[in-house]
Amino acid sequence: MNAGPPPPAARKARPLAPEEPAERHTLSVTVDNEAGVLGRITGLFSARGYNIESLTVADVSPDHAVSRITIVTTGPRRVVDQIHAQLERLVPVHSVTDLTEAGPHVERELALVKVAGKGEARVEALRLADIFRARPVDTTTSSFIFEISGSTGKVDQFIALMREVGLVEVARTGVAAMARGKDPA
Amino acid sequence: MSGRDLSGAEILLEALSDLGVEVIFGYPGGAVLPIYDALHRQKRIRHILVRHEQGAVHAAEGYARASGKPGVVLVTSGPGATNAVTGITDALMDSIPVVVITGQVATHLIGTDAFQECDTVGITRHCSKHNYLVKETARLAEVVHEAFHIATTGRPGPVVIDLPKDVQVARARYQRPGAIAHKSYRPRLKGDLQAIAAAAEMLASAERPILYTGGGLINSGPMASQKLRELAGLTGAPVTSTLMGLGAFPASSPQWLGMLGMHGTYEANMAMNQCDLMVCLGARFDDRVTGRLDGFSPRSAKIHVDIDPSSFNKTVRVDLAIEGDVGHVLDDLVKIWKSRGLRPSITEEWWNRIRGWRAVDCLAFTQAGPEIEPQHAIARLREAVAGRDPIITTEVGQHQMWAAQHFPFEKPNRWLTSGGLGTMGYGLPAAIGAQVAFPSRLVIDIAGEASILMNIQEMSTAVQYRLPIKLFVLNNEYMGMVRQWQDLTYEGRHAESYTAALPDFVKLAEAFGWKGIRIDTEDQLDAGIAAMLAHDGPVFVDCRVKKHANCFPMIPSGAAHTEMLLSDADVSGELDTAAEALV
Numbered sequence: 035m036n037a038g039p040p041p042p043a044a045r046k047a048r049p050l051a052p053e054e055p056a057e058r059h060t061l062s063v064t065v066d067n068e069a070g071v072l073g074r075i076t077g078l079f080s081a082r083g084y085n086i087e088s089l090t091v092a093d094v095s096p097d098h099a100v101s102r103i104t105i106v107t108t109g110p111r112r113v114v115d116q117i118h119a120q121l122e123r124l125v126p127v128h129s130v131t132d133l134t135e136a137g138p139h140v141e142r143e144l145a146l147v148k149v150a151g152k153g154e155a156r157v158e159a160l161r162l163a164d165i166f167r168a169r170p171v172d173t174t175t176s177s178f179i180f181e182i183s184g185s186t187g188k189v190d191q192f193i194a195l196m197r198e199v200g201l202v203e204v205a206r207t208g209v210a211a212m213a214r215g216k217d218p219a
Numbered sequence: 220m221s222g223r224d225l226s227g228a229e230i231l232l233e234a235l236s237d238l239g240v241e242v243i244f245g246y247p248g249g250a251v252l253p254i255y256d257a258l259h260r261q262k263r264i265r266h267i268l269v270r271h272e273q274g275a276v277h278a279a280e281g282y283a284r285a286s287g288k289p290g291v292v293l294v295t296s297g298p299g300a301t302n303a304v305t306g307i308t309d310a311l312m313d314s315i316p317v318v319v320i321t322g323q324v325a326t327h328l329i330g331t332d333a334f335q336e337c338d339t340v341g342i343t344r345h346c347s348k349h350n351y352l353v354k355e356t357a358r359l360a361e362v363v364h365e366a367f368h369i370a371t372t373g374r375p376g377p378v379v380i381d382l383p384k385d386v387q388v389a390r391a392r393y394q395r396p397g398a399i400a401h402k403s404y405r406p407r408l409k410g411d412l413q414a415i416a417a418a419a420e421m422l423a424s425a426e427r428p429i430l431y432t433g434g435g436l437i438n439s440g441p442m443a444s445q446k447l448r449e450l451a452g453l454t455g456a457p458v459t460s461t462l463m464g465l466g467a468f469p470a471s472s473p474q475w476l477g478m479l480g481m482h483g484t485y486e487a488n489m490a491m492n493q494c495d496l497m498v499c500l501g502a503r504f505d506d507r508v509t510g511r512l513d514g515f516s517p518r519s520a521k522i523h524v525d526i527d528p529s530s531f532n533k534t535v536r537v538d539l540a541i542e543g544d545v546g547h548v549l550d551d552l553v554k555i556w557k558s559r560g561l562r563p564s565i566t567e568e569w570w571n572r573i574r575g576w577r578a579v580d581c582l583a584f585t586q587a588g589p590e591i592e593p594q595h596a597i598a599r600l601r602e603a604v605a606g607r608d609p610i611i612t613t614e615v616g617q618h619q620m621w622a623a624q625h626f627p628f629e630k631p632n633r634w635l636t637s638g639g640l641g642t643m644g645y646g647l648p649a650a651i652g653a654q655v656a657f658p659s660r661l662v663i664d665i666a667g668e669a670s671i672l673m674n675i676q677e678m679s680t681a682v683q684y685r686l687p688i689k690l691f692v693l694n695n696e697y698m699g700m701v702r703q704w705q706d707l708t709y710e711g712r713h714a715e716s717y718t719a720a721l722p723d724f725v726k727l728a729e730a731f732g733w734k735g736i737r738i739d740t741e742d743q744l745d746a747g748i749a750a751m752l753a754h755d756g757p758v759f760v761d762c763r764v765k766k767h768a769n770c771f772p773m774i775p776s777g778a779a780h781t782e783m784l785l786s787d788a789d790v791s792g793e794l795d796t797a798a799e800a801l802v
Contacts, residue, residue, distance in 0.1 A: 070340060116532075119531070127403055
């Protein structure tokens, strides 16, 4: 046989590697705004055993034809790549962007945080809220509901502090995210 | 075809007819009566009445796989739809283009737990490629055309259309839709030329290449098989195939290594293990193929051609992934090979190694005495039908693996078997579908006595439509593959794998209006097969075979390709718990 270029470099096939570290990825998915589309997405995650840390969805086009879903997931890189590919395989999915992979992006979520208490705890709650730029949206003489928005870390931190001054309950929206700069994702 | 005012049921049939549909496999019921009435009033589309909705889907799969055209199913709501679910899942796992139309209760009754209501789109959402609930008759034509587009393009698969009864009755204008330009679904046909060129260079420089082919070559159409043969000729590389891909490459070729994987040949699995370049064409590194992943071809570079990019790196990392239809990619690969004047670097030493593995003669068996070895039965059947180019279907189990090992195929679309889902009861309805597509061809279901009982009612369908299918049942009175695993893993404790009260299959056949033949001993085998082939009608052959034969070679689950069991002598009684937990 002739002497061609050297044979391809031998390379060890990497098996399924549970020891690969889990990474947190934020995916932006645009879909047809049709009945059952959310079921397709969440069903895909449960059927294949993928994690969902948060999922937000709303229709974003003037004719209500397209919805944007933001999914925060964690998993080894190989699994995140699979999630990306599996999402793209769904017929009503227009596009999938891994914002974490794509570069700088903004992530925000909103939370409503109810605290109850009197005296010093109440004053402290208000003071902390001010530092976090959380806004009271409901007040009684013994409680507040604060509205806070920001990164997941900031919201986590605020909720942790509120536990010490009478936290009652929390409602969070989950993450909405967008790539920085002028271009769409 | 200027817009005509039609009922939903008529629009459905009009659209199916425009899409070239000639036959529907179905079963009527309350929620599809308007469609059945419309069917009754037309002559273009033939309806095959099955005896169970699962049979309808498998028949449609058999039709699709033999003919290359999509299969169409029509069933009613509720139990009609749920009975179809196994077939729909089977078609999804094996990438078979099927469109399933299910009746649904009227739109105003949806969600009220109405009679024969079930959430068909919810139930089939994750076992279909796509599904629709059509709520407006005006949308129906577009949905039907789109459903066929989705079922037949890209990685093919089942698409479900759920059709409420009031939508079938309401009227709208039907106009044949133009070309489908889907907003988001646009599968890629042509591969990236640079990547294909890189693949050609890798292939030319490999000393120990192997072509690992799969069902994608069959799905892609006849060109893919043709181009594979051309590529094999140019590169001189050995070729192996998954269960799904048998027939894409001729078994008579000296480059053919046989099937690979759990019950594949020694030479195919050893060559996969020791190659320096693996070219995966339309296959998906299924666990039945790879064995233990960290022992799977550890030193090879890997190229993967697939139309479904979610198959890349799913279980096995590949070095070069090419997204595209394998037929188009092979066409470009062959063109590039020729235009660049590439020459293979495959070594004689590689073929010497392969010849050494072949010399093990891993499929050898000894037929001695009156008791029939199952492999011998298949070998005699093979001899008897040589030159008749039969279509072979199977059920699932030992007989399926023996058929895959011992029945050679020269052309695609001749081998119809349930691979991914492994559905017992697949073969008889699939044979019905294949025979409907090709009324004058020889269609044989190589079956086991346990599997055949799972859709035995379809014998009645074959009689109704005068389908001369042949059922060749290897009867060992056991669920043989279950028993084999019990031998291997549970020290031979045969929990519930023996069927203690089998029917008299000859009488059963005769009761259905079939010819029944029983073969008990080796001296009756050839005459029994000859009588089966001579009869111009459906025949059930109850071929009694050795009760405790096991299927070898075998890679036990959790083992690597190099850890094949070649005979009963290699079988140990138990596996460790980690291996036991694997399927």
